Amino acid sequence: MPLLLRLHSIQILITIISVHILNIALIDPRRFLSFMPSISNTSYVTYIKGTIPLLISVPHGGHLHPDSIPDRPAKNGTNTRNDLYTQEIGIDIAQMIAERWEGAVPYVVICRLRRKKVDVNREVSEARKDKEVLKAWEEYHSFLSDANREEVSVRALYRHSRYISRFLALLIYRKIDYPNAIHPPSLTQQYFHTWMSQGHGHPENLLELGYGLTAATLSLSNHDLDADPTIAMNSTISTLSHRHPHLAFSSLLRGPHSLAAHLELPSIPSPNFSSPTKNQTYFRGGYSVRRYGGKGRGIDAVQVEIPRALRWEKEERRKMVEDLVAGIGWMLGKYYGVDWMRGRGDDGWRSEKKVTKMKKGLKANL
Template sequence: MKQNITLTRNPKLITLLSLILLALIYISMFGFLDDDTPIEYEKFNGTYANPIFGNMNYSEYIPGNLPLIISIPHGGHLFPPEIPDRKQNHPNVVKSNDLKTQEIGRLLADKITLRFKGRRPYLIINHLGRSKIDVNRPIKEGVEGKDSITSIVWNDYHNFMQTAIKDVEANFGHGLLVDVHGHTHPEHFVEIGYVLSAEILSLSTSQINANPEIHSGSSIRALYTRKSNNLQFADLLYGKTTSLGGRLQSHGYDTVPSHIHQHPLGDEKYFHGGYCVQKYGSRHAEQIIDAIQIEIPTSLRIGNKEKRQNFITALSESISWFLTKYYG
């Protein structure tokens, strides 16, 4: 009996057992972060929000309580045969999915929620494959036939977008929309779009800062208007410690624009921001929600799961930093 009492009073043993217990608790709570399984927030603090679905469950909206909206237009997994494929032959029409962007977007929202201790971004997801619908296009290009089921789904998706934006405006005054995409460009850069072309980004820093038409035509016009007393516009585009691209580049991911890659070079392809970022971003004077398109290269989306997980962690940290710095 005396020997047992001595052991249980041994400070080193008690410390060791406590560390083991804490490790087991941590693994049981957070071990699932290493796969693509969405987090169930009710296991933490009861902040999980039930999703709201549109017609036929083809679009999904999860309300949030941060000034951040994450939208995923091209990650749908459903290809119902009763819905005809889009047949438009417009040269810019794309019908292939941005693979893994739904999984990335969901986990991105989950990790941001953990960083903000249960406060979550708004999440909007299109579940139909891109061959059936493109919600990142005007409705006449994104659906086949104005009276089709996909026209209803298109409207559901954009009604969810408008609902989230109005909620952010009412609750926070200003906020940020992040539109998640994937690209197959050979440079494998993470491309961040502010609705500014490669030609504009290739201008000198002084030219960008001196021309008010550039910042007023960007999808982060409202942000610059609020911060213009302390920052130049180019700082928000590619400053090392002041831009989203600079923060992500500092994690080791080649990002354009950033302080390392201020603009695409020569014939390098670059997506500057599509319909949703153009429609909902603050480039329109009456709008106060900023919008940024994030294009993720194939090398970070497909194949190596650990590589994808590491990138999601870095992206979640970068967006959380950006949100705290400019929308806190």
Template structure:
């Protein structure tokens, strides 16, 4: 009988496998818990049959950009109004992979779903709407659809959960920016609500916990990261409740689309990492600290309200 239960436990906790999208441009590592790690901007592949994205076409009549390599009549390529982001977030794939392994160690066998884009960002941007992300190139569109399909598939494995969207930034503050789709201006003014955030579902489940405590107080991810190492300064957090005059990313397409800002029971947080924590020598230490912080945030907030019914609690 004990052997039977051991076999069942092994089946539940063992890795399910890895699925690749077309041409292996995207990757989905199937997990067995209610956490998804998304890494859209760390890719290094540069296929020649996908032209580089640089700038779209400005339509003065509609005051809008058309993202195409061939500008339609009446539009002109504009590197100011229609410029696109193309910089690779270096070493974020290594952070995401190491983070997943560290979470598995902490939970003694549970591991998150991991979705990775392997294309260079100037070929396809997996954190933008389809037109801007692909410029209408079929191979890029295919990769974008694969990435979004993997995210949807991962969400189908869970009734409730959390998406951690890993990015890199080079802001001079060198702090870790946590995006909940709450704007910099709202954080600075203190005027915000759970209904406008990508963790709206979690906030609604914790009726006796203020949203501010989840966002930047004693139950926030920023607090749990800083608890691991005071050098890992976060915004928002109890020590840095708002960016003030500093740089800050509030969350992009993935956080807005797949989080609970508009609907659903899966939340999302965008994590923007400064260059120094993505240094190859720092990645092992930081990933271990981030894993502990995420699991502390998970146990404190998700496992409590679910009665430890979520996978990974």
């Protein structure tokens, strides 16, 4: 009989945000996730209880807009536009993982209200102006907190039968689009470099990874990043850095041991793009990544901002999801004790033959 392992949450929190409003009917996650073990719906939040320590959150992809809740005023830089395809991206990530590793279901938290009604990625002070808005905000963060604290019993998934008080949080946002940006039909690393060399280079097309560090900090050399311990301590992956003192912080941030190094999509910071250019906008991380990541919280958080070129077309979204799943799988195997090759056959996981069809990014881990 396989050993049941009770583990403190080792989770990946993925908050997915993009831009533009699309008049789509409310997406019922159960239509996509019929195999999920448990789905809870409150008035405004859907929570899918997973079987692995991976948490996907979607704060700005909801489609509910009840008249009983006043619209947020679009002034002073307040963004009230709904995020395009964010529910689809989040659910696709969850479904792809569950299909490739049968029984491996991520936790999912979806805010079902439109962004013009509530922004759950802000401080609670704005939400306190309306009781229903406050309820939605509290429900959303309550589910995130509950998943973070939960102890998960999983068969044949982890290498060590001990409590592990750490997890990774990937918060994925939309990247602001610019009118003059030219969007290529594909953004794999090979195509991207060819496309850039032909004079179409736009930094807006890079996947941005935010670790709570400013663009000025990222512009430092690897030597300077590693020489100042306060930089790692103030990042949202300080826990990861603390657990692996034998690895240079710059390597975890943008070197060979980083998430970016195991993505095919061009990203920043990464081995190929170490820091933003002088005129490139870069967002180091918002409320949620700061709330849940780093500074002794036991959570490693990365904010991922997706450019339009990767989320606008269905095929590009599929490629992006595949790439993120590969990177997530590598991170879980490398730093969080997940062993994807254990528990085949009798334990209900897919056969080794099917697993070998995984993306190249997972081959090292498999």
